[in-house]
Amino acid sequence: MTDSFPTLPSLPFDDDKLHEECGIFGILGPKDAANYVALGLHALQHRGQEAGGIVTYDPETGFNQARRFGYVRDNFTKASVMETLPGKISIGHVRYSTSGAKGQTAIRDVQPLFAEFAMGGCAIAHNGNLTNATALRRELIERGSIFQSSSDTECIIHLMARSIQKNIPERLKDALRRIEGAFSIVAMTRTKLIGVRDPMGVRPLMLGKFGDAYVLASETCALDIIGAEFLREIAPGEMVVITNEGLESFTPFEKRPSRFCIFEHVYFSRPDSVIGGHSVYETRRRIGVELAREAPVEADLVCPVPDSGTPAAIGYSQESGIPYAMGIIRNSYMGRTFIEPTAEIRNMGVRLKLNVNRALIKGKRVILVDDSVVRGTTSLKIKEMILDAGAAEVHFRIASPPTSWPCFYGVDTPDKENLLAATMSEEQMRVHLGVDSLRFVTLDGLYRAAGQDKGRDNAAPQYCDACFSGDYPIAPSDKLSAGFKTREAV
Numbered sequence: 001m002t003d004s005f006p007t008l009p010s011l012p013f014d015d016d017k018l019h020e021e022c023g024i025f026g027i028l029g030p031k032d033a034a035n036y037v038a039l040g041l042h043a044l045q046h047r048g049q050e051a052g053g054i055v056t057y058d059p060e061t062g063f064n065q066a067r068r069f070g071y072v073r074d075n076f077t078k079a080s081v082m083e084t085l086p087g088k089i090s091i092g093h094v095r096y097s098t099s100g101a102k103g104q105t106a107i108r109d110v111q112p113l114f115a116e117f118a119m120g121g122c123a124i125a126h127n128g129n130l131t132n133a134t135a136l137r138r139e140l141i142e143r144g145s146i147f148q149s150s151s152d153t154e155c156i157i158h159l160m161a162r163s164i165q166k167n168i169p170e171r172l173k174d175a176l177r178r179i180e181g182a183f184s185i186v187a188m189t190r191t192k193l194i195g196v197r198d199p200m201g202v203r204p205l206m207l208g209k210f211g212d213a214y215v216l217a218s219e220t221c222a223l224d225i226i227g228a229e230f231l232r233e234i235a236p237g238e239m240v241v242i243t244n245e246g247l248e249s250f251t252p253f254e255k256r257p258s259r260f261c262i263f264e265h266v267y268f269s270r271p272d273s274v275i276g277g278h279s280v281y282e283t284r285r286r287i288g289v290e291l292a293r294e295a296p297v298e299a300d301l302v303c304p305v306p307d308s309g310t311p312a313a314i315g316y317s318q319e320s321g322i323p324y325a326m327g328i329i330r331n332s333y334m335g336r337t338f339i340e341p342t343a344e345i346r347n348m349g350v351r352l353k354l355n356v357n358r359a360l361i362k363g364k365r366v367i368l369v370d371d372s373v374v375r376g377t378t379s380l381k382i383k384e385m386i387l388d389a390g391a392a393e394v395h396f397r398i399a400s401p402p403t404s405w406p407c408f409y410g411v412d413t414p415d416k417e418n419l420l421a422a423t424m425s426e427e428q429m430r431v432h433l434g435v436d437s438l439r440f441v442t443l444d445g446l447y448r449a450a451g452q453d454k455g456r457d458n459a460a461p462q463y464c465d466a467c468f469s470g471d472y473p474i475a476p477s478d479k480l481s482a483g484f485k486t487r488e489a490v
Helices: 033-043 133-142 153-162 168-176 220-226 263-268 280-294 310-320 377-388 426-433 443-449 477-481
Strands: 022-028 051-058 062-069 089-095 113-117 120-130 181-188 193-197 206-210 213-217 229-233 239-243 246-250 301-304 328-330 354-356 365-370 393-398 437-440
Touching: 022 033, 022 120, 022 181, 022 193, 033 051, 033 089, 033 213, 033 220, 051 120, 062 120, 089 120, 089 181, 113 153, 120 133, 120 153, 120 168, 133 153, 133 477, 153 168, 168 181, 168 193, 168 239, 193 213, 206 220, 213 220, 220 229, 263 280, 280 310, 280 443, 301 310, 310 365, 328 377, 354 377, 365 377, 377 393, 377 426, 426 437
Parallel strands: 301 365, 365 393, 393 437
Antiparallel strands: 022 089, 022 213, 051 062, 051 089, 113 120, 120 181, 181 193, 193 239, 206 213, 206 229, 239 246, 328 354
């Protein structure tokens, strides 16, 4: 198959953000289950915009699948597509690739992946990243496996094929015991919906109920969109197998300390989701409160860099007493596929997405609150826009610690040398960005905002914060073999 993902116009605003790999959703029970999956994937679109896929099973037509490039709304709202997906069991996936060739994703890489085993078919959708996928792929190919995609998820399929277990859930357990890394998975057979998280629970997975139907989703916002009740999170290291008779829970892995990705609180998850019993919105607001306590500055306005900086800016304003204002306006209708831009238009950079409220900004001392600084290119552009609008001073406050280390657990992170905080001190970054002051929330402050009241330094970390600390809870085996040096080795 030669279909490839068309290269999209890449704008600086998009390039200078970290991207979650994907979102997953599954349901067993209702007629036309695919329609509910499409709605769930729409709610999870922020987790992946490159492509999406849905698989169903119907006794009359067997397994059915549709995989498309682009947004859910452009593909899975069409009757011509949805009519090909009958059945009462379905899973789906939205993708932002962290493996394979960027901008050249083949349709065969789009999940869910499907395989036919001796005991029947199985579809799998995966959120996360396998840190030993390269070694596994090499071993499997040497033993005769033939890979069809560049996705690390396909390693799971081949490991299942080599298992001697008699049913698919047991084969999946066998396969997952061989892999390293972060994974939340939804899978389906003709009669079973399966959900599983890695032993450290790095990536999220929620369990809900829709009438008599069970639902699995990356975030609670996807349960909300179909009117499902949130029951609980799938526990780290837990596998649930759901049939028409009910739900069974298994713990197939050795117990390990939970290390949920803290960046889910900072940026990845939607603010209307609930994670670990905490409102994502409220956690982000509390980050702003911590920032105001740790890094006060005299100013006239607190302005968010929309949209992810908004809750933290509100918290900063509330704690500092400095008025909150929408100094930057986002063009909500500017998607990545807006136009095929000329070089001149591309040079406009973030102005295609963001515009300064000049009447408000002129002559003011402005605090800009953003979620993170990655390469720093967007921060430079925004600073220039604010100064062009006549601001007297520009102060950056960042609602996460400096991003100094790459993520290997399902987040698209630049190489370490392209992370601004990996090559510069905070003061050097301030000078580079040309702002009056620059401060990041401390890792302690971030932990307090996320519910660990003693901070990080005074208690064992309950989150994965490797992108800030260099403390990798799961060894990035493939990267270490390729020469990557951890914090301890540097």
